[in-house]
Amino acid sequence: MPAKAASYDKKRRDGSPGTILVALSKGYVVASVGARGRTLQKEGKYTGKAPFAIIDLKSAVRYLHANDEKMPGDANKIISNGTSAGGALSTLLGASADHYDYEPYLKEAGALNASDKIFAVSAYCPITNLENADMAYEWQFNGVNEYSRIDMSRLNAAEFNDRSKPKPKIEGSLNEAEIKVSNELAERFPTYLNSLHLVDEKGNPLTLDPKGNGSFKDYLSEVVKTAANKAYRGLVQDSEEQKAFQQISWLSFEKGKVSSVDWFGYVFSDKRMKSPPAFDALNGSSGENNLFGTDTENNRHFTLYSAERSANKDLNLADPQIVKRMNPMHYLDNRKCCGTLAD
Structure with a gap:
């Protein structure tokens, strides 16, 4: 959705200082910029569909680079921070730095002739790799049939971006058709995952068998265990919080620390947030359908799976080049961004 430049005095839902104020208190120079979003309209046309949000952020980075000597801070040390959709844009901003794919849009927008490279990305739960995300979501949550999701139809852009208020929810259970979709998408994920040829820190391959089990799932369990141990170490000894933590059913404890994670217990410990397909409805x-619309079409599919099974035959399939420009996975070998790390 469209984003306005935020102010430093914006507080969190619990009344604590917002991100910008905390960053300022630590000595950071903060640049908060506005960007077009998927719901924006002008004269009967949509003006903020993909890829315009990332174009506006790149334009802002170019402005900072072009005016580096006139402003406080160092444009060569820009860190982009974002959560959820903002995390996705931050990740894309980092991976796609100075890539020619975006040049025509930047010229059309009147962006300055400067670099849009940034130093680092601080992204939280980024909703990214969208054309493959439906498979990944169902691989993890297949069998979790109760859901509790945000009712996007009851929110405008300002309400969605206001993190100080709770969002309206829709509660329910998956029907038979949705469970079938979940099963189909979950079965497709191992093939995609294995095609990435991922390895862990020691070079061991991370893979899944046709049933969705394997070293990749084991690796994720270890990631959760590490996070759980970090949280556990931060609790006061014998406090009520520590005692409650020790009662988490899907964690096992040994010698004063988390020794293992029951993966299925972890997954089934709460409701799913999205019904299948989670992203290309x-x-x-x-x-996400709304993101990939055009100036005249509000929504589009962006995966063949959903397009072929669409409940709305009037919906077209998004241009794959536009989908590519919103996915940082396609730019991880971008040497202008990542240098030798791309190897």
């Missing part, structure tokens, strides 16, 4: 109602 069959009726075209998701925020």
